[in-house]
Amino acid sequence: MADASIRQSPIPSRKRCKNFTNKERLHLYQELLKEFNGRKLNHAAIKKYVELYSLNTKTVASIWKSGSSFIIVGASVDVSNNCTNGVGRKRIELDPEKVKNVDLRCRKTLAGLANALAIAMSQTTVYQKFKEGHLRRHSNAIKPTLTEQNKKGRLEFCISMIEGIFLTGYRLMVKFAGMFDHVVIDEKWFFMTKDAQHYYLTIDEDEPYCSCQSKRFITKVMFLAAVARPRFGGKLWFIKH
Known part of the structure; x- marks a missing residue:
């Protein structure tokens, strides 16, 4: 029974010490x-403000x-902390130029950059x-190398989609085809299974x-897959009859 009571008793969580500003310390x-x-001062009062402000008991008692020491001397109360402006570990700043000088092959992961x-x-x-936003993750997808013939073919396709050129005022407007009569088809190959797959099984499971x-x-x-723009004309259809 003693062991069971020990296991069931909750473990007290350690309270996090909070650095109060001088204004907050005076208010407390x-x-x-x-x-x-x-x-x-009643101990219950200290415990009350420890739970209220999530402070350490030693911090409240110190304030x-x-x-109280100033009251005994008869001077004005000053409960400011003794920390100066330069305390604590110095913040490490990131130099963007040093990051840029690192080879891209070493910047694939944060561990490699570090x-x-x-x-x-x-x-x-x-x-x-x-x-904090000083670095950003970029997915670099490989791009196809276009030959001069490829560029010429793409340009000819764009020109073939022009239906007309109109002059409106002082502006030259180009009207492109709506592509209502075009169907784009693409295919994707998938393997039925992988070389190795991971599962989570029970101890006695086959x-x-x-x-x-x-x-x-x-x-x-x-x-x-086939993709086309819908056409509306009383009924809904995708390609021109």
């Missing part, structure tokens, strides 16, 4: 002063002790700079069995 001291009965900047920046810092005639020549299926 004034609230604590209202709970003061003339002799000592009260600091303010290794290239190992002297100046760690992987965690590089990731933080990415989250492993699935998958086989094919040849691992080098896996059966393919083709998905054919």
